[in-house]
Amino acid sequence: MTKSVLELRNLRKAYGALAVTDDVSLSVHPGELHAIIGPNGAGKTTLIHQISGLLPSDSGEIIFDGEDVTRLPMHQRVRRGLARSFQITSILPGFSALENVALAVQARSGSSFRFFGHAARERALNEPAMDCLNLVDLGARAQIMAGLLSHGEKRQLELSIALATEPKLLLLDEPLAGTGQEESQRVVETLRRLKSHTTIVLIEHDMDAVFSLADRVSVLVNGRLIATDTPERIRANAEVRAAYLGEEEAV
Ligand SMILES: Nc1ncnc2c1ncn2[C@@H]1O[C@H](COP(=O)(O)OP(=O)(O)OP(=O)(O)O)[C@@H](O)[C@H]1O
Numbered sequence: 001m002t003k004s005v006l007e008l009r010n011l012r013k014a015y016g017a018l019a020v021t022d023d024v025s026l027s028v029h030p031g032e033l034h035a036i037i038g039p040n041g042a043g044k045t046t047l048i049h050q051i052s053g054l055l056p057s058d059s060g061e062i063i064f065d066g067e068d069v070t071r072l073p074m075h076q077r078v079r080r081g082l083a084r085s086f087q088i089t090s091i092l093p094g095f096s097a098l099e100n101v102a103l104a105v106q107a108r109s110g111s112s113f114r115f116f117g118h119a120a121r122e123r124a125l126n127e128p129a130m131d132c133l134n135l136v137d138l139g140a141r142a143q144i145m146a147g148l149l150s151h152g153e154k155r156q157l158e159l160s161i162a163l164a165t166e167p168k169l170l171l172l173d174e175p176l177a178g179t180g181q182e183e184s185q186r187v188v189e190t191l192r193r194l195k196s197h198t199t200i201v202l203i204e205h206d207m208d209a210v211f212s213l214a215d216r217v218s219v220l221v222n223g224r225l226i227a228t229d230t231p232e233r234i235r236a237n238a239e240v241r242a243a244y245l246g247e248e249e250a251v
Pocket residue numbers: 015020038039040041042043044045046047
């Protein structure tokens with residue numbers, strides 16, 4: 001059996017009497033794009049916070065790349081290759097798109113460029129940074145000040161920064177939120193390209209995007225996973241359709 005990149009075992013988080021995630025168990029396979037969907041307030045963001053380490057879990061286990069990371073702080077999970085797309089606020093607006101990504105390359109590489117000369121160091125940072133920018137289709141905007149990029153381009157830059165850390169798993173929380181139709185199309189195409197580079201867990205409300213991108217979909221309702229399956233089977237699942245009645249027209 002293939003080893004999972006991420007395995008959640010009976011994960012739970014409650015606020016007082018309200019169990020926001022309840023007994024969530026799920027496996028993310030290497031190379032897949034695994035979407036987590038659910039009505040508003042289902043607990044999706046809380047689950048992503050638990051996986052990334054932003055929120056401690058009350059009980060259960062998080063196994064990442066074969067290691068129990070349940071009690072590890074966020075930065076140690078990041079160091080092991082568990083990245084989450086940072087919010088736009090973490091982009092440095094006064095630096096170019098390329099510089100923003102190069103900083104992430106540098107952070108990943110630690111002090112390994114210490115003995116390089118200035119020009120060589122710059123090349124060693126800029127070349128992989130440029131590859132990451134090209135992957136998200138932002139190569140032509142490399143020299144533009146990040147603060148001047150459009151909202152959709154900032155989203156792509158975030159993805160590029162996350163990629164530059166060479167993650168084993170990328171957690172994405174609503175990458176299409178706030179994007180217009182044309183921009184969202186571009187982000188979807190970017191995500192399609194990223195799929196072949198890294199394993200992705202995606203939370204997204206845009207069902208067209210989810211169903212066109214995901215290899216598997218998990219459905220969270222009131223903190224509980226009610227189904228994990230291929231997009232086709234999820235679409236046909238009666239319980240899933242019932243859970244969405246009145247929420248989304250049709251899944
Ligand atoms: N810090 C908190 N204290 C108390 N309740 C909280 C807290 N954070 C979240 N909740 C509650 O937990 C539930 C799940 O919230 P969460 O944001 O995880 O859902 P979601 O599925 O991501 O929702 P949406 O799709 O609307 O973003 C909600 O009822 C929310 O009010």
